[in-house]
Amino acid sequence: MKKDSGKTRRKKKGEKGYLASQKKVASLRTAFLFGISLAIYLTGYFSTGSNENLLTIVAVLGCLPAARSAVNLIMLLRYHGISEGDFRKISEHTQGCAVLADLVFTSYEKNFEIHHMAYRAGYLLGYTANPACDGKACEKHLHNLCAQNGLGDVKITIFSELPKYLRRLDQVRELLEDKEPAGEETENGTKAEQVCALMQAVSL
DSSP: OOOOTTTTOOOOTTSTTHHHHHHHHHHHHHHHHHHHHHHHHHHHHHHHSSSOSHHHHHHHHHHHHHHHHHHHHHHHHTOOOOOHHHHHHHHTTOTTSEEEEEEEEEOSSOEEEEEEEEEETTEEEEEOOOTTOOHHHHHHHHHHHHHHTTOTTOEEEEESSHHHHHHHHHHHHTSOSOSSOGGGOBTTBOHHHHHHHHHHHHBO
16 A cells, blocks of 8 residues: 655655744744753752752753744744645646745845745746735845856746736746756756755755
8 A cells, every 4th residue: 555655744945835844843843942941940940949950050051942943933933835726826837847835035134935936948937925025136136146156047037926927937838948958967957956956045
């Protein structure tokens, strides 16, 4: 009998559902770390009848990684993955494209929540349903990152309207085979693999 491999498999960065899975992981980790600190503190308190003991210091120090995990959780809670309906609609227009979903890019000035991205033939297209996301600033940020990693020829466009994103996907999808020459593949993989790997690496 074939096992359900998707039942327990952790979502990878760039996969639909990644943000939701990370929220669960961060929630459990934060609760676990605070729980350990609390247990250590109570052990010291009930064994000595006072806060003034070595275990209290250990418990306080244990709160540092717990607090760091809590900050990570709070950041993740600000973002939501792509809706099932939008993902189904987009999937009808991405044949032949390398796709990513549930990405959050950070810069010194702003954060950018990108719900879907697709790459083909030198074009990297993105869609965000978050009205607070500055698409132009995100394009500039990603252009700079691509240039720094030897991928400066990638054309990047971020859309905030789903119909426009779908139309542009269709235009790119109608291109013939990837315009990259056959010799473009290197030890780092194809151009599509390199672009997707970079997007995954710079996303939360």
